[in-house]
Amino acid sequence: MPSSEDQKAERDDRFRANKLCQIEIAEASLRDLKKELEDFDSAVSASGPDETADHTDAFPLVPDAEAKTDSQSSEWPLSSTEYQRYGRQMIMPEIGLRGQLQLKKAKVLIVGVGGLGCPAAAYLAGAGVGTLGLMDGDTVEVSNLHRQVAHATGRVGMSKVDSAYEYLYALNPEVNYIRHSFHLSPEHAISVFEQYDIVLDCTDHPTSRYLISDTSVLTSKPLVSASALKTEGQLIVLNDPPKPPGDLFGGPCYRCIFPKPPPAESVLSCGEGGILGPVVGVMGVLQALEAIKVLTRRSEAQGRMTDAEPATAQPVKASLLIFSAFSSPQFRTIKMRSRRADCAACSAKRVVTADSLSSGSLDYIAFCGRTTPVDVLDAQSRLSAKDFAQLPRDDQRVLVDVRDEVQYSICALPGSINVPWTGNADSWLSKAQDKGVMEDDQKEKYIVCRFGNDSQLAAKAMQQQHKDFPGITKDIRNGFQAWRKDVDPSWPDY
Amino acid sequence: MADPIPLTVEFTGGLEMLFSDQRKHKISIPGQDEDGSASNVAYLIHWLCDNLMKDPRKEMFVLDDSVRPGVLVLINDSDWELEGEANYELQPNDNVVFVSTLHGG
Missing domain, CATH: 3.40.50.720 (NAD(P)-binding Rossmann-like Domain)
Known part of the structure; x- marks a missing residue:
């Protein structure tokens, strides 16, 4: 939580930046105005007052060679570039x-x-x-x-x-x-x-x-x-x-x-x-x-934008x-x-x-509204990526990866089972059942995902299914983000 | 008994995820609702939840008996607000599109 002093400093900075930008814009318009006036004056002095008066009715003068070399003094509204x-x-x-x-x-x-x-x-x-x-x-x-x-x-x-x-x-x-x-x-x-x-x-x-x-x-x-x-x-x-x-x-x-x-x-x-x-x-x-x-x-096309609305105008x-x-x-x-x-x-x-x-x-x-990070498990149901890496890989434990199939196919841990989180406990449990995850109640189950939110929801669903063995389903805290940071830096950072 | 009404419904902006990852569905709904009134869009939304939506996350589609905020309903390429909203009575071969608004950029 930023302190109120930090917030004040941030507000002041923004205020300053904002004022500087307004000054910059105002100076730019001032420059433009000065340049327009300069251009006008130099055009007038180059051609003389009588000639400029004629320009409105006659063909516009082709700018002479001298004017062409310097767009500043040209009569054209845009520069040659x-x-x-x-x-x-x-x-x-x-x-x-x-x-x-x-x-x-x-x-x-x-x-x-x-x-x-x-x-x-x-x-x-x-x-x-x-x-x-x-x-x-x-x-x-x-x-x-x-x-x-x-x-x-x-x-x-x-x-x-x-x-x-x-x-x-x-x-x-x-x-x-x-x-x-x-x-x-x-x-x-x-x-x-x-x-x-x-x-x-x-x-x-x-x-x-x-x-x-x-x-x-x-x-x-x-x-x-x-x-x-x-x-x-x-x-x-x-x-x-x-x-x-x-x-x-x-x-x-x-x-x-x-x-x-x-x-x-x-x-x-x-x-x-x-x-x-x-x-x-x-x-x-x-x-x-x-x-x-x-x-x-x-x-002309802005008829609806003029102040006098025609009687037939539609919103x-x-x-x-x-x-x-x-x-x-x-x-x-x-x-x-x-x-x-x-x-x-x-x-x-x-x-x-x-x-x-x-x-x-x-x-x-x-x-x-804001989304808060998921926090639905008690502390003993959560395991750090580092601690998980220390566990022996044997048939006593199952790793369930709840990322979607596309992410799973980018990178996955060997032996893990992919059961994408469906957003709903019942439907996910039935998918987990189909993949054989639920076959042995005695096996320890570890659930992992990309950041550690869905994995908690899935672990919670599984714990509620197995009320008698609440301790053996755990979530890997902060998921593969933590795995890359604390265990395997080569893990793809997609 | 009124004839069933054939319709095309489409889901886009991510809503297709809730409908078996399929954007376009050709469906046929009863011509009348349970009360014998002509089927309108409110009835269609209920019908879709009960018959077409396999995903359990109903709250991603409906909230307080209508589509959730952030979902536009388009009837034959017009916002449903121009057509009477949920009370619009469906006609054979109408095209109804449900669009979730996007925010990314």
């Missing part, structure tokens, strides 16, 4: 010069620089958004690299934000990158979001998803939210258009779609459930695409894209609801306010 860099997307009617200038003006915040955030950031930087904010408090791990394409083997241990910055700067140095090397917290969320035009939720947990959605509503930012697990992904654009809370013509928020969080034990992370790199990559790339679509939208419904890599069809688009009239965040009856958010009175962790 920008035309080259973005030409392939600018020649499409969907983007054009108009869209490119909209992108250049745009400030995009990416929360989470992992499997979704890396590809999303790469494509947005490539497309030439003016300002790209990166937020993440984690450091790069080797197990990230199969999918988090902005990181690199040589940058393991570095903060994800700094690592992605190196990659992105090499890709496109024209972008103004803002680094937020910390996790999003309710206290500072609003002041960070206010600096941007649109937000991408590239995080990996319901707590952050609710916090990001609430903050997007409070700061009137459209939100592009995506998620992925195993072979599937989901994508939804929320709070678009970002009307004030209570206005049913705004797009629905995350709470409109998911008013109640899922039970904590039903939430699987990529580390637990697995993730195929290209699957999360596809979803991150789609987020960049949706962000570009929102940022370059023509005002905006969201649309959920579901990607399932191993199904047919792989993509599916689902019509979703409009804003919920009793939504806790975006309706007239809202309880989420700027004050409740910044004061920390909304406890997102409690709202989403």
